[in-house]
Amino acid sequence: MTDALVPILVATLAAGTPLVFAALGELVAEKSGxxxxxxxxxxxxxxxxxxxxxAATGSATxxxxxxxxxxxxxxxxxxxxxxxxxxxxxxxxLALSIFGVGLSAFAGKPFESIALTAPQAFAIPVLSGIPxxxxxxxxxxxxxxxxxxxxxxVSWFLYRTRAGLVLRAVGESPVSANAIGYPVIGIRYLATxxxxxxxxxxxxxxxxxxxxxxxxxxxAGRGWIALALVVFATWRPGRVLAGAYLFGxxxxxxxxxxxxxxxxxxxxLSSLPYLATIxxxxxxxxxxxxxxxxxxxxxxKSYHPDS
Amino acid sequence: MQRPPAAAPPRLSLRGIRKAYPSVVANDGIDLxxxxxxxxxxxxENGAGKSTLMKIIYGVAKPDAGExxxxxxxxxxxxxxxxxxxxxxxxxxHFSLFETLTVTENVALALDGARDLAALARRIQxxxxxxxxxxxxxxxxxxxxVGERQRVEIVRCLLQAPQLLIMDEPTSVLTPQAVGKLxxxxxxxxxxxxxxxxxxHKLDEIKALCTMATVLRAGRVSGTCDPxxxxxxxxxxxxxxxxxxxxxxxxxxxxxxxxxxxxxxxxKADDPFGTDLDDxxxxxxxxxxxxxxxxxxxxxxxxxxxxxxxxPLAEPVPIRLLGAEVGRMHPGRRRKLGLGFVPEERLxxxxxxxxxxxxxxxLTAHRxxxxxxxxxxxxxxxxxxxxxxxxxxxxxxGGPEAEARSLSGGNLQKFIVGREVLQAPKVLVVAQPTxxxxxxxxxxxxxxxxxxxxRGTAILVVSEELDELFEICDRIAVIAKGRLSPAKRxxxxxxxxxxxxxxxxxxGAHADAMPAPTGMSHAPD
Numbered sequence: 001m002t003d004a005l006v007p008i009l010v011a012t013l014a015a016g017t018p019l020v021f022a023a024l025g026e027l028v029a030e031k032s033g034x035x036x037x038x039x040x041x042x043x044x045x046x047x048x049x050x051x052x053x054x055a056a057t058g059s060a061t062x063x064x065x066x067x068x069x070x071x072x073x074x075x076x077x078x079x080x081x082x083x084x085x086x087x088x089x090x091x092x093x094l095a096l097s098i099f100g101v102g103l104s105a106f107a108g109k110p111f112e113s114i115a116l117t118a119p120q121a122f123a124i125p126v127l128s129g130i131p132x133x134x135x136x137x138x139x140x141x142x143x144x145x146x147x148x149x150x151x152x153x154v155s156w157f158l159y160r161t162r163a164g165l166v167l168r169a170v171g172e173s174p175v176s177a178n179a180i181g182y183p184v185i186g187i188r189y190l191a192t193x194x195x196x197x198x199x200x201x202x203x204x205x206x207x208x209x210x211x212x213x214x215x216x217x218x219x220a221g222r223g224w225i226a227l228a229l230v231v232f233a234t235w236r237p238g239r240v241l242a243g244a245y246l247f248g249x250x251x252x253x254x255x256x257x258x259x260x261x262x263x264x265x266x267x268x269l270s271s272l273p274y275l276a277t278i279x280x281x282x283x284x285x286x287x288x289x290x291x292x293x294x295x296x297x298x299x300x301k302s303y304h305p306d307s
Numbered sequence: 308m309q310r311p312p313a314a315a316p317p318r319l320s321l322r323g324i325r326k327a328y329p330s331v332v333a334n335d336g337i338d339l340x341x342x343x344x345x346x347x348x349x350x351x352e353n354g355a356g357k358s359t360l361m362k363i364i365y366g367v368a369k370p371d372a373g374e375x376x377x378x379x380x381x382x383x384x385x386x387x388x389x390x391x392x393x394x395x396x397x398x399x400x401h402f403s404l405f406e407t408l409t410v411t412e413n414v415a416l417a418l419d420g421a422r423d424l425a426a427l428a429r430r431i432q433x434x435x436x437x438x439x440x441x442x443x444x445x446x447x448x449x450x451x452x453v454g455e456r457q458r459v460e461i462v463r464c465l466l467q468a469p470q471l472l473i474m475d476e477p478t479s480v481l482t483p484q485a486v487g488k489l490x491x492x493x494x495x496x497x498x499x500x501x502x503x504x505x506x507x508h509k510l511d512e513i514k515a516l517c518t519m520a521t522v523l524r525a526g527r528v529s530g531t532c533d534p535x536x537x538x539x540x541x542x543x544x545x546x547x548x549x550x551x552x553x554x555x556x557x558x559x560x561x562x563x564x565x566x567x568x569x570x571x572x573x574x575k576a577d578d579p580f581g582t583d584l585d586d587x588x589x590x591x592x593x594x595x596x597x598x599x600x601x602x603x604x605x606x607x608x609x610x611x612x613x614x615x616x617x618x619p620l621a622e623p624v625p626i627r628l629l630g631a632e633v634g635r636m637h638p639g640r641r642r643k644l645g646l647g648f649v650p651e652e653r654l655x656x657x658x659x660x661x662x663x664x665x666x667x668x669x670l671t672a673h674r675x676x677x678x679x680x681x682x683x684x685x686x687x688x689x690x691x692x693x694x695x696x697x698x699x700x701x702x703x704x705g706g707p708e709a710e711a712r713s714l715s716g717g718n719l720q721k722f723i724v725g726r727e728v729l730q731a732p733k734v735l736v737v738a739q740p741t742x743x744x745x746x747x748x749x750x751x752x753x754x755x756x757x758x759x760x761x762r763g764t765a766i767l768v769v770s771e772e773l774d775e776l777f778e779i780c781d782r783i784a785v786i787a788k789g790r791l792s793p794a795k796r797x798x799x800x801x802x803x804x805x806x807x808x809x810x811x812x813x814x815g816a817h818a819d820a821m822p823a824p825t826g827m828s829h830a831p832d
Contacts, residue, residue, distance in 0.1 A: 162415065165408070165412055165415060165416060166416065168405075168407075168408065169405045169408065169412075169416050172405040172406065172407055172408065173403075173404075173405050173406070175403075176403035176404060176405060177405075177416075178367075179367055179387065179399065179403040180387055180403055180416055180417050181366070181386045181387030181388040181390075181391070182416075292407070292449070293407050293447065293449075294407070297406065297407070
């Protein structure tokens, strides 16, 4: 039994990892009050940039760095539009998503028939020898470990550091933050760029490591799920992590069900991860007090220091 | 550059400060000198330019022209960080607090270099105890009442050990005893060399505390004086350019029928940091004004929510409006019976910020003003009502189509009170009728409440300003720790007695009184 379980759990963690990156990045951006609906587009730009860089150099690390750069660059476009030019965040974010889909499809044409070899997993000595847990948790891709580090870092940053406190304050009330003397726009720029960079890594992980190939629109709505995760996790990193792995788990489970020839239309099965994740998150996030305490009050609202 | 050699330069000196906004010149050629250790009052009506001037000093706004000198040196205060680096602290009139953060986190944000939150929490507790401003550092700001929020602002400033402290209406939410204590604190700070810029509308406070006053009118300095040598009315004249209207208040005619009766209302607060109401009894008769005094956070919010219907009760019995049991009714049905309500928060609860005044009038006055027919809005009537309200209550604004948010606090309050008064309610519940409103407008609002009473309306006023309650109320009760004292005829009591009652010590109060949730069970001293 456990022998069958290990590959399922390993695959679950891998399937959830792109979401962990993208959603934690978006969480930080939203905590500063910036609602960037362009996660899907930023992930796709990260995916094609990462794939192209890895295909050219053969290095997965180069691919990830390219993903970071591409994600941050698309986020920069969004930041200039919404933070400097005061465009509406919802409209600009939707536009960014559509733009990212198109741009990545165009740039990805020459790469469609190329296949990469996924880099080897990295087994941590000793720890990976633990039965069941060892191979599941400690024989993963380096990037999976990195996503855990990111989770710890984001949690620590938001709730234990002064900079994180300032970031939350900016998302809570930019007017008050400005009155006390914090550079609201600058802080929001940084948070938005971080969100973009993480979405880019999530995308590059998909195209370089998870399914080492490029296909048009290969994120298949994961960017939107990442956005939903952040909201339904009521802006708390722990719940984002749990939601991402829940999505990963159901994704893998439905693959196995399809493989086993379950008598359910495959389209329905493919939609299960999205349905299950949203349903569970909606159920656990019904407490209005929790939402009130964690939701950034100024989310999605433009702010200009002089107005 | 010549300076008199002997005299120390003023700590802060302003010369010819001018600041213009697109629609108004807020400051025009302002000169101001504050000596070290001086408590300097800045007087003026709403819109006189006080707030803009303070923003310039604190680095939030940049002057178009003029010069700031700090201890004799010309300085440019580019932002609040720079202001704090010089040693300027400010208590804001519109609080600059973050609702979802704790008191400690809020304070940490304004202190440059405060990193150890646990140590900071202890410092907050020390300072708050020393200055009689009880605060629990762990509480989240959104659960604090307006008065408690102001305490956070004051404590935040005191922690910065400033050389110049700007205080904008700091006493409006304190008990008389606490005001006395704060004044001791401020005098002590001044004696230690800290200069204080004190903005207030309360002329007797300024007389008692300040040694120098600069009076602003319409963006210009209209005079300077030594408040100790002036009378309240002479300063008011400098401020508004004419004599202060005095509200005419005759004794209420006895024998009106009881219109609002609260009979043994007990309710647990929804909010974990709220105050539970404990067996509240209250009767308001036709043709009288009953006041509820008390330090904020003692159950006022909960009582007002229960009375307005925003938090309907489990059972209908404890609240009777004109004989009907309304405890379970929502606000719309209570209004239909003849209840008018003016909440504490003007923007968001009393008015929708982004809607025009006409639309805001429609929201509560659609019945009385017959503004809706078969579900359609009768725009002409709505606009006419709003225009009428603007004219009769002298609301300064851009007309019925002006957005509610574009009005100054005092003018919006006049509009909201006017909107309710014009509907001739049978019962009117008003919270903080003159919070942050300048003297002229406050006197006007009080007078219109008295006039409404004279026409037979039963009025309940919840206020933290004792002077106001003594001016307009026929009877006064005190709320403390969720319990309400008996209402006493205003002429048979005095400020000292009510002040003692505000600590929960009235005859017949439970001896085993629970300490208040914020730990403000300090006896008056």
